[in-house]
Amino acid sequence: MLQQQLVERRRLGDIPDQLLLLQHPSVITLGVKARHERTHVLGTPEALTERGIEVVETGRGGDVTYHGPGQLVGYPIVDLSPDRRDVHQYVRDLEEVLIRAAAAAGVRADRAPGLTGVWVGEDKLAAIGVRIARWVTSHGFALNVATNLDHFGLIVPCGIQGKGVTSLEKLRGRPYPMSEAESFVAAAFAAVFNREIVD
Secondary structure, three states, X not given: OHHHHHHHHHHOOOOOOEEEEEOOOOEEEEOHHHOOOOOOEOOOHHHHHHOOOEXXXXXXXXXXXXXXXXXXXXXXXXXXXXXXXXXXXXXXXXXXXXXXXXXXXXXXXXXXXXXXXXXXXXXXXXXXXXXXXXXXXXXXXXXXXXXXHHXXXXXXXXXXXXXXXXXXXXXXXXXXXXXXHHXXXXXXXXXXXXXXXXX
């Protein structure tokens, strides 16, 4: 897998920090909290197969989430040594990236007390699930740009009951271009992590 290869190359110092931005085909991913307990996957195997949605175990933190077309997934591959070796601060920094990107898109988003991710009221706009090994990061975040929000009804997103899910498209009330979201996220990531963007 490309992500794992890049993580190893970053660990060896062969490449600088990376930020992969992409869209996944429809998939439900299980974090370490959901590896042995799948009660937060609500869709039956038949319903998931009918919609073409695969269920995949991952090495990231967190519970259950959905990825699919219209969702911008970011995989930062960053060496946090020597001066950023703080897991909680790293997650807060990713939240800040997404809050700034949402603001650039004309949406006021924020943190929710006691919860990870980026929220607009009671609805989650972006999820975060990271892995850090020997202070090199992988996995990352998912920002709902023009995602099919109905697919979140097949899970309990991130294992959090009683909260909703939203997207930039829903909040803006019009189609939202993925290319614009990508630009805003890349610029915010560079600013928060003090990096320079090189395509």
